[in-house]
Amino acid sequence: MSDEHVENEPLEAEVVEEPEEQAVEDDRLLRLAADFENYKKRAARERQEYVQLANEGLIGELLPVLDDLERALAAAEQHEEAQLEEGVRLVHRALAALLERHGVRRIETDGKFDPHVHEALLSQPSEEAESGSVLDVVQKGYKLGDRVVRPARVIVAE
Numbered sequence: 001m002s003d004e005h006v007e008n009e010p011l012e013a014e015v016v017e018e019p020e021e022q023a024v025e026d027d028r029l030l031r032l033a034a035d036f037e038n039y040k041k042r043a044a045r046e047r048q049e050y051v052q053l054a055n056e057g058l059i060g061e062l063l064p065v066l067d068d069l070e071r072a073l074a075a076a077e078q079h080e081e082a083q084l085e086e087g088v089r090l091v092h093r094a095l096a097a098l099l100e101r102h103g104v105r106r107i108e109t110d111g112k113f114d115p116h117v118h119e120a121l122l123s124q125p126s127e128e129a130e131s132g133s134v135l136d137v138v139q140k141g142y143k144l145g146d147r148v149v150r151p152a153r154v155i156v157a158e
Contacts, residue, residue, distance in 0.1 A: 056144050059104055063142060063150055066095055099142075107141035107152045109134045117141060119151040129157040 069092040076085035107117045113132050121138055129135055134154045141152025 052145065052147070055102060056147065056149055059099060059102065059142070059144055059149055062095070062099065066092070066099070067139065069095065103145050104149070105143050107143055107148070109137045109141070109152050109154055113154065113156045117143070117148055117151055118156075119153045120156045121153050123156045123158045126157040131157055133157045 069088055072088045073085060073092060076088060109118065111133060113120060113134055118134065118141065124135060126135055133156070135157050136155040137152060138155065139150075139153040142149045
């Protein structure tokens with residue numbers, strides 16, 4: 001009888017440990033699944049940032065082309081070369097639409113100077129405008145999403 005009792009004790013001890021071991025294993029698996037889910041989200045976020053940075057470089061290179069086309073349009077208007085002007089307008093519209101489709105937006109320059117999106121090249125006294133307001137735009141600024149690709153270069157009222 002005592003031999004049976006001794007043989008049954010280890011079995012009872014294993015039954016008591018099994019739910020604890022199962023709980024530990026379940027907890028470990030849940031943590032592993034949560035870590036993997038966090039990894040997937042972080043990797044997706046990083047991929048999106050890499051794409052945006054790559055686009056930002058390309059757009060930075062395309063903006064001078066847009067500036068050149070705008071200057072050509074201004075020069076063509078003075079010389080009344082209608083066909084050249086219309087061709088340059090078509091290219092300008094196409095390029096501007098392409099940039100807009102890729103998330104590029106022009107920075108607004110109406111109103112107050114904002115150092116986050118404007119670069120002050122000069123400040124001038126003005127009787128008409130309020131101090132700190134934008135008087136003139138020397139070069140347009142652009143954003144890609146929420147990031148400033150190029151600040152608007154402006155003249156500010158003193």
